[in-house]
Amino acid sequence: MRLGDPSKYVHHVMDIEPVGRVSPFVGRGICLIIGTADRGPGMRPIGFATESEVSMTFGSGKLVDQAKLALREGCNMLYLIRVMGKGYSKAYVDATAVSSGSTAVGRFWATSDGNWGNSLSLKIEKGDLKATDTETFAGDGSAGPYHLKYDDYLESPYNMVTVGGVSKTIVYSQEGHGAGNVYLDKQNGTLTFYTGEEPKTTDQIKAILKYTTRKVSLYYGGLHIATYNNIDTVMEMEARMGYSPYVRYVGVVGETRLPKYGVTLELTGGADGSPITYGDWELAFEQALNLPPGVYPNTCCITQHEVEEGSYDLVARLSGYANEMADRFRPCQCFVAIPYLSATEGGYDIDAATQLGMSYNNPWLTIGANYYNANGDLIVGAVAGKQASLQLGSSIAEPINALSSAGGLLWQFNDSHRELLNKCGLDVLVKDQGIASVSGVAEVGQGVRPYVGISTNKDTSHASDVFKLLVDMATISHCIQQLDITVSAFYHAKRTWTNLKRVQASMELWLAGLAEKSVLDDYKIAVTPNPLDRNAAKIQMWIQPVGHILRWETTMYVGHWSDKVAE
Numbered sequence: 001m002r003l004g005d006p007s008k009y010v011h012h013v014m015d016i017e018p019v020g021r022v023s024p025f026v027g028r029g030i031c032l033i034i035g036t037a038d039r040g041p042g043m044r045p046i047g048f049a050t051e052s053e054v055s056m057t058f059g060s061g062k063l064v065d066q067a068k069l070a071l072r073e074g075c076n077m078l079y080l081i082r083v084m085g086k087g088y089s090k091a092y093v094d095a096t097a098v099s100s101g102s103t104a105v106g107r108f109w110a111t112s113d114g115n116w117g118n119s120l121s122l123k124i125e126k127g128d129l130k131a132t133d134t135e136t137f138a139g140d141g142s143a144g145p146y147h148l149k150y151d152d153y154l155e156s157p158y159n160m161v162t163v164g165g166v167s168k169t170i171v172y173s174q175e176g177h178g179a180g181n182v183y184l185d186k187q188n189g190t191l192t193f194y195t196g197e198e199p200k201t202t203d204q205i206k207a208i209l210k211y212t213t214r215k216v217s218l219y220y221g222g223l224h225i226a227t228y229n230n231i232d233t234v235m236e237m238e239a240r241m242g243y244s245p246y247v248r249y250v251g252v253v254g255e256t257r258l259p260k261y262g263v264t265l266e267l268t269g270g271a272d273g274s275p276i277t278y279g280d281w282e283l284a285f286e287q288a289l290n291l292p293p294g295v296y297p298n299t300c301c302i303t304q305h306e307v308e309e310g311s312y313d314l315v316a317r318l319s320g321y322a323n324e325m326a327d328r329f330r331p332c333q334c335f336v337a338i339p340y341l342s343a344t345e346g347g348y349d350i351d352a353a354t355q356l357g358m359s360y361n362n363p364w365l366t367i368g369a370n371y372y373n374a375n376g377d378l379i380v381g382a383v384a385g386k387q388a389s390l391q392l393g394s395s396i397a398e399p400i401n402a403l404s405s406a407g408g409l410l411w412q413f414n415d416s417h418r419e420l421l422n423k424c425g426l427d428v429l430v431k432d433q434g435i436a437s438v439s440g441v442a443e444v445g446q447g448v449r450p451y452v453g454i455s456t457n458k459d460t461s462h463a464s465d466v467f468k469l470l471v472d473m474a475t476i477s478h479c480i481q482q483l484d485i486t487v488s489a490f491y492h493a494k495r496t497w498t499n500l501k502r503v504q505a506s507m508e509l510w511l512a513g514l515a516e517k518s519v520l521d522d523y524k525i526a527v528t529p530n531p532l533d534r535n536a537a538k539i540q541m542w543i544q545p546v547g548h549i550l551r552w553e554t555t556m557y558v559g560h561w562s563d564k565v566a567e
Contacts, residue, residue, distance in 0.1 A: 028298055029076030031388040032291070032332070033381060034083060034284050035303025036276065037061035039116035042084035043284055045291050049077055056245040058082060059116070062303035066378065070301075070385025072405040079291060083284045084113060084273055091117025091270030095124075095249075095259035099151040099188040106234065106251040106259060110267055111244065117270035119221045120246060124261045127213030130154060131232035136206045139163070139199025145190035148207065149256040153186040156210040161191065164203045168193070184209070189257070214258050218246055234258065278307045281314060285321050289328070296481055298474070300325075301335040301384035312338070312356060315367065319456075322364035329484035331364050331477040333387055333455070333470060337371035337380045338426075350417055357424035360456035363467040364477070367456055369426040373448075374408035382406055383429075383450070387470060392478055393519035395453055395471040395548050399432060402447030409448055418451055425456035452550070466545055475519055475545045482510050483541070500527045500537060511543070521546050 004013040032045070040046075040058035048054050054067045058080065067078050090113050094104040110117025133150055140146075153159075161168045161182050168182040177183045183192040191207065199205055214237070218226040228240045234251040237258065241249040247267075291297070300321070306312050315336050322334040338356060353369055360367070371380045382403045387396050394401065409431050413421065418428050428451045453470040466472035486506050493499045504527040511523045521544040530536035 028391065029074070029389050030079070030295065030297045030299075031070045031075045031077075031381075031384050032079045032081070032288060032297040032300040033063060033066050033070065033303070033384070034081045034281075034288060034300070035061070035063035035066060037063040037082045039112040039114060040082050041111065042082045042088055042113035043280075044287055045079045045081050047077060047079050047292070047295075054078070054080070057111070059112075062378070066301065066303055066381025066384075069379055069381035069405050070388070073382050073385035073403060074389035075385035076389065079295065079297060081284050081287055082113075083276055083280055085276045085280055086274045087271065088113050088273030089269055089271045091115070091120065091267040093122070093265045093267045095265060097151055097257035098260050100257065100260075104252060105255045105257050106237070106249055108241075108265065108267065109248045109250065110270060111246055111248060113270070114272040115270045117267050120267040121219045121222075122247070122265045122267075123217040123219065124259055124263055124265070125215045125217070126261050127215045127230040127232070129213055129230045130156075130210045131213045131230075132158075133207070133209045133211050136204060139201055139203040139205055141198055141201050143195055143198045144192040145185065145188075146192075146205065148189040148191065148209070150211045151187060151189035151257050152212045152261075153184060153189060154210040154212060155186070158208070159184070159210060160206075160208045162206045163193070163197075163199045212261065214261055216241075218244070220246070231258070276307070278313055278317075281307060281317060285317060288321060289324060296330050297332045297388070298477070299333045299335065299384040299388040301380045303378065303380070305336050305338050315356070315360075319360055319362050319365045322362055326364055326480070329480055331480055333364055333366060333384075333473060333477070335366045335368060335371075335380050335384045335387075337368040337378055348411055348413075350420070353426060354420060354424040357421065357426040357456060358458075360425060361458045363455045363457040363473055365456045366427050366454065366470065367425065369421050369428050370409060370411045370413070371427075371429065372410040373406050374410055376410050379403070379406050383427075387453075387474070390474070391517075392475055392514065393471065393517065393546055395469070397450045397453040397471075399447060399449065402432070402449045403429075406448035422452055422454060425454065425458060427452075427454055469548065471548055472545045475514070475543070479511075479514075479541075479543055483507065483539070486510075487539070495529055495535065495537060500529065503527045503537070503539075507539075507541070518546055520544060 002013060005011055006013045037058040038061045051068050051071055054064055058064045063080055063082055067080055070078055091110040093108050095106050095108060096103060097105045108122060110120055133148065135148060155172055159170050161170055169180055170184050171177055171181045172184055172186060174183055177194060179194050181194055193199060214231045215227065215229045217224060225246060226244060231237045231240055234256060237249045238251060241247055302314055302318055304314060306314050318334050318336050325332055338353060357367055368380060368383060371378060371383060373379050382405050386401060386403055390396060390401060409429055412431060413428060421428050429448055430451045432447045454468050455470060455473060457468040459467055487503065490499060490503055504525055507525050514520045515523060524542040526540045528538050530538050
């Protein structure tokens with residue numbers, strides 16, 4: 001880009017050119033949870049940052065329980081998807097105006113899909129304050145009636161109507177209508193001038209009139225839950241309801257009149273739909289692939305492991321989702337818990353669990369063997385939330401990262417079973433005496449944490465276990481996202497050495513940051529043109545995630561080796 005005028009004899013010209021590096025940023029602390037709830041919007045991802053927001057929107061249920069656990073473990077942001085059956089619908093009620101008879105001027109919608117909204121009702125009353133309508137419009141050569149924006153106007157000494165700057169006396173009944181007057185129909189919101197005094201098309205009519213605001217009180221099952229007072233426009237009605245966790249208001253296009261007061265409206269038409277099937281979960285996973293732009297979840301978990309009993313069908317679907325996210329260069333670690341009881345033996349079925357674990361070889365899938373607290377409640381959300389909240393290079397299995405919301409374990413394994421389950425790709429939680437995590441601070445107590453923190457990846461060689469440990473997979477996933485975002489900024493750029501060097505410098509920028517923070521031991525990168533394709537470039541990247549101590553080897557020498565003699 002050039003600034004200045006070079007045609008002038010005395011001039012200053014400045015050339016501004018794009019140089020330097022692209023600095024992409026991928027955040028941490030985002031967890032996606034898919035499950036069921038008793039209310040709330042269905043089949044679409046919605047973001048939350050606090051427990052109160054989750055409760056107000058979704059009420060209760062498995063989705064809410066796991067969301068709260070994830071937030072308590074330090075997760076910064078949640079995206080939740082409520083799974084619903086086919087044919088679900090949202091409750092609503094149409095609102096009419098004072099002057100409109102049976103014609104709807106707007107519609108109140110329940111924010112929640114399903115039959116929960118059928119228990120909602122609205123009581124519409126006069127607002128506590130008056131509002132002022134100011135309008136200016138041209139005459140049309142007739143006496144009227146001229147329709148105003150609102151209805152239910154008020155008699156007030158502050159009301160004023162002028163025609164061409166000349167004031168008219170306002171009367172509020174047709175009996176008093178005469179020369180020099182203008183009749184204001186308060187209920188229907190119209191102005192009618194006296195015959196023979198019709199405003200010309202060149203006349204400007206100005207009206208300043210008081211009218212009634214609205215107060216909307218919301219009830220759920222007869223219990224008062226919210227009130228919105230002194231609403232004076234359709235826009236404000238929509239805006240005030242826009243912050244309500246219970247209802248929304250949508251006015252008819254072009255309509256300016258407010259809903260009639262002195263009425264109670266019952267919402268109807270909400271339905272939960274058919275019983276939830278695997279196909280409904282399939283649709284929910286499709287929605288999970290279409291998160292808002294720039295939202296890259298670090299972890300994902302689901303609130304149940306199957307739809308058809310004994311099939312573990314949702315474990316397979318979650319594995320597929322993990323692969324789909326990786327294919328889009330947005331990998332996230334996916335967590336699912338399997339039941340801890342065998343239907344036939346009344347205890348943990350080790351054989352069934354190990355067979356399930358051996359069925360998968362996915363570095364982005366983690367199957368929890370005992371993700372249940374001492375009360376038998378699922379805590380998969382706590383594990384997913386903790387993993388999402390950790391800094392890169394931090395292991396979820398470190399005692400300092402113990403789960404603060406686990407509350408003990410319902411089922412624990414002996415050493416041999418724990419080793420077997422880990423080798424088969426199942427993540428196992430353990431309870432340590434003397435360690436508890438409260439707000440990230442280690443304290444005396446009992447701490448629940450993963451024994452290792454692993455995926456279902458079956459490559460167990462020490463040299464390649466980076467694809468098995470969650471701490472390493474978090475680093476790998478982060479680098480995949482950063483690399484993809486970096487190269488995306490250079491699509492269709494000229495394949496020159498300058499641009500290739502810019503790409504390499506951009507990548508070295510964030511790789512050096514990871515090495516400085518001890519996330520990587522070392523890295524190397526080379527960006528070169530592809531000699532076989534004039535429109536392609538090659539990237540070769542080496543990353544070495546920092547190792548984590550899992551094994552100690554000790555040699556103890558016992559005997560006489562020093563000349564020192566005890567005092």
